[in-house]
Amino acid sequence: MGRVFVIELEGAVYTCKKCHTHLALPSDIISKNGRHEYEFSKLFNTFLAERTVKEIFCVVCSNEIGIYGVTDPNTYWVMRAELHGPEGSDDEV
Numbered sequence: 001m002g003r004v005f006v007i008e009l010e011g012a013v014y015t016c017k018k019c020h021t022h023l024a025l026p027s028d029i030i031s032k033n034g035r036h037e038y039e040f041s042k043l044f045n046t047f048l049a050e051r052t053v054k055e056i057f058c059v060v061c062s063n064e065i066g067i068y069g070v071t072d073p074n075t076y077w078v079m080r081a082e083l084h085g086p087e088g089s090d091d092e093v
Contacts, residue, residue, distance in 0.1 A: 012086030
């Protein structure tokens with residue numbers, strides 16, 4: 001396996017709750033399903049795995065953050081409990 005290069009996003013970002021790696025931008029949110037999961041059109045610093053379901057993991061700490069391809073192969077469902085929201089937003093924890 002090669003060396004991992006992490007992308008640092010600018011501005012308001014969603015980060016991994018465990019390691020604070022930048023994962024997504026608020027502008028990439030398609031929908032918010034209550035307070036449990038967010039649907040994104042694009043994610044950064046993640047890798048995908050197909051085991052029993054199609055899972056999304058943080059590339060730095062390998063924390064499972066969600067699933068992909070549920071209704072559309074180009075959408076990513078991320079569990080709200082695994083994200084830290086942008087500073088000053090309603091999602092900030």
